[in-house]
Amino acid sequence: MKSAPRRAEITRTTAETDIHAILTLDGTGQAAIGTGIGFLDHMLHALTRHGLLDLELHAKGDLHIDFHHTAEDCGIVIGQALKSALGEKRGIARFGHCLMPMDEALAECALDISGRPFLAWSVAFPRDKVGEMDTELFEEFFRALVMNAGLTCHITLKAGTNAHHIAEACFKGFARALRMAIEMDPRTAGAIPSTKGVLEG
Secondary structure: OOOOOOEEEEEEEOOOEEEEEEEEOOOOOOEEEEOOOHHHHHHHHHHHHHHOOEEEEEEEEOOOOOOHHHHHHHHHHHHHHHHHHHOOOOOEOOEEEEEEEEOOEEEEEEEEOOOOOEEEEEOOOOOOEEOOEEOHHHHHHHHHHHHHHOOEEEEEEEEOOOHHHHHHHHHHHHHHHHHHHHOEOHHHOOOOOOOOOOOOO
16 A cells, blocks of 8 residues: 655745745656745755655745844744645654765764754854855754754754855755655655654654
């Protein structure tokens, strides 16, 4: 018997943003993304491709103010979609890690689909912007995603001098760690991978 597809569709509308997303966990890396923030689109394409997710995400936000609300709310929606698509989390590997090189940059990501959200972010950027996007917004994006998905996630920069490369190493490292953690482990026979029997706080 074939299991149901791990898929979720989320719409979130506020006075600041209007975001619709469809996420499939067992995908092939297909992306249809438009946030109005060019560099964020680029990073979400990398996340999708290297996580082997299928993601359709369209956002309209108050970009005339700044990019903060849109970047954060995209993280919220992707996190909510991830949590919904995982369901009870039966049979997943649960843990994932990656040490990701991107030219001179090297980023490490370790995560646990624990149900206990926590982000440890140890990443410093050499400049304030990549393209038009403030580099401080990468932390806001990941915090929003992690808190809404229920992940424990550590992202640490080991080396790097180019802001573009640093951001890309973080997103690709997260993607590969997430791909590892959400993989179905046939040895678990569909059990929840926790001695408590649940993966919540």
